[in-house]
Amino acid sequence: MNRFAYYSEDPEQVEEYVKSILPFISDIREFELFYIEQTPYIEVIEKSNSLHRRVFYSRKEFEASKKNSYRQFVKKLRYTFILRDDTLNEVWLNTSTKMIETLNILHMLGIKDFHHYRNKATYKATNLVPNHDFNVLVEDVDENKLFVAKFRFPYACKRIKAVEYIQQFGYLKPYATKFEYGEDITYFDKNSIREAEAYEYATNNLFLFEDDAINLKTAMMIIEEVAKLSGGDVDIVLISP
Incomplete structure (x- = not known):
């Protein structure tokens, strides 16, 4: 098990940190959120003689450790957002249930159907x-839809x-809310459409190639290459004119 811990008063930096460690974590299987007064997850910077070290505690462990008179507590940090993946890695963060960055992180990690945590002391x-x-959804410069x-x-x-x-290769426009689809909503599977998603991590998107001279065959080859380079699979569904 690895623990990835990052504490910052800037929630945007916390979001960027999570993005930076994505190659080192697997699929998230559970998460916990706490108000700062409620969290049991604590990091302490301890000083023993001339040495400093970072120690991670549960609240009960922290209270017990204070009885050790040989240690001096230099700094204490409280983590409010804990994630665990399917290989037992843990990610400790300090965003709150009210921050948009918390939602962004969940959507970044593919967790898009959980919104019950807001305004709860623990979840x-x-x-x-x-x-x-x-x-x-790929379209041409005349807004003709080519394929999905x-x-x-x-x-x-x-x-x-x-x-x-x-x-x-071009311009990506996420459909971040259901309202933004307009008539394009018919091109996507119903179960992929949500009322709202984090803009940067939206499931459904509109795309226009920068080079308007690219033909259909080349466009499909580029899309297939994107899937190959990124380690995924792609299914291309042509749209009849």
Whole structure:
């Protein structure tokens, strides 16, 4: 088991940290959220003689450790957002239930159907099944719809790679809310459409190639290469004119 812990007063930095460790974690199976006064997850910077060290405690362990007179507590940090993956890795963060970054992190990790945690002092979700689907409706410069590329990825890090690769070839417009689809909603599977998703991690997207001279065959080859390079699979569904 590895523990990835990051504490910052800037929630955007916390989100960026999670993105940076995606290659080192697997699928998230559970998470816990706490108000700061309620959290049992504590990190302490301890000083013993001239040495400093980071120690992670549960609250009960921390209270017991204070009886050790040889240690001096330099700093104490409280972690409020704990995630665990299916290989027993843990991620300790300090975003709150009210922060948009908490929602962004969950959506980044493919956990998009849990919103019950808001305004609760403590919350725990278990037996999670993340979804890393990435669907792209490709159109031409005249807004004619060409095909839908349905990407499937085993892990969040691979989905992030695919987004980065495809953006090298054109313009990606996420459908972050159900309202934004308009008539395009008919091109996507109903179970992939949600009322709202984090913009950067939206399941369904519209895409336009930067090079308007790219033909259909080349466009499909590029999409297939994106899937290959990012470690996923793609199913291309042609749209009849």
